[in-house]
Amino acid sequence: MTIAVKFFASLREQVGKADITLDSQTVSSVSDVWKLASGGQPMPANTLMAVNMDYVDAMHTVTEGDEVAFFPPVTGG
Amino acid sequence: MTIAVKFFASLREQVGKADITLDSQTVSSVSDVWKLASGGQPMPANTLMAVNMDYVDAMHTVTEGDEVAFFPPVTGG
């Protein structure tokens, strides 16, 4: 299963990656995606997650071709 | 006692006067001013009153040189 992963802002700097494409048969949830993509780092408590640009929680199931994003609390406006 | 009286908008048209200067020793309240200035017409229930450009009620006491205004509910903005 191919999953496109994106990290933004402070989380991008912390993880040290902006974009990564996973190709794994073992990931099923967003939480699994984080573990694999971040290299096993603990997820900061306030991390926000989106799948295909919609907000989800860590238990959300991912499917082939999904774009999964991780980012800190937003500060626009 | 000299009192300057002003009528605005629909009240001006109804009373038929825009400005009138009273010189009377018998007026003591805004209500008295209305009676004399309007020629005894009944005051519409929703009439607003101001003395020297501050809102007052009909019982407000007038003094020499006051400017008394009568007008309908406001409709600006």
Add this chain to the structure above:
Amino acid sequence: MRWPFSHRSLGVEVSVEIREQGFDPYREVSDYQQTVLDAAGKYGATAVFIGSMRDINEGDAVQAMTLEHYPGMTERYLEKISKEAGQRWDIIDSLIIHRVGDLHPEDPIVLVAVWSAHRAAAFDASRFLMEELKSRAPFWKKEVLSTGSRWVEKNT
């Protein structure tokens, strides 16, 4: 004087103006910000409200409108509510411009602008100013319809 009723030395700045000619509200706010307001970099929030003339009211097509006011009391009242807004909220400056005279549909009637460091004060104060202006400032509208003219009685 461009801002005849401006009081720019009383703590909170307020400016109010009655305008007998048409005005472009966006140009006014922009000019005010650049030439009068001395707070660049201090405000993070600007809330602007513009009331403009509609071509329909209470179901009838409106061709024109005359806005009458009580000269002196209008300015006094607009200053009063501007200062009150400055006491109630942490704002940097406010500007009110209100048209009088003959208007046509689409013409701007009123402009209210409030500058503050953070958005809550600007939102709250601008709305307060509009509500107070509409409920108490001595302006009156007379509409011209195809069938004649009428005083506006409801100010919703």
Add this chain to the structure above:
Amino acid sequence: MRWPFSHRSLGVEVSVEIREQGFDPYREVSDYQQTVLDAAGKYGATAVFIGSMRDINEGDAVQAMTLEHYPGMTERYLEKISKEAGQRWDIIDSLIIHRVGDLHPEDPIVLVAVWSAHRAAAFDASRFLMEELKSRAPFWKKEVLSTGSRWVEKNT
């Protein structure tokens, strides 16, 4: 396309745009009103909010700022809240423009404008859009101070 994320055929009109260059919010609203909005004489109320960069944050002088965003999701989210505002309030049109990239103090960050027949809807919807935008739209600010740079963590 000037308004790349405009959806002007879905009932309530909404336009959202991410801007990589500086913009003049008053000129934008004025231009939009004259060239895009097809409702002259129909709206009696326009509520505009502008968020601009302050030269101080949390007590520290700020020299510059970089605004990062999640391309695609930001537009999607701004459209979503614009349509939601159109469902909740009786509005005619709305416009959101948000800066990304490098900014300096005084630069406009965000513009929200709402047009409606009567003022309550414009006031309510513009505030709703700003609150939703600030709480959920995927933008992030990084400030440059004299001592280095830092991500903004609180969005009050």
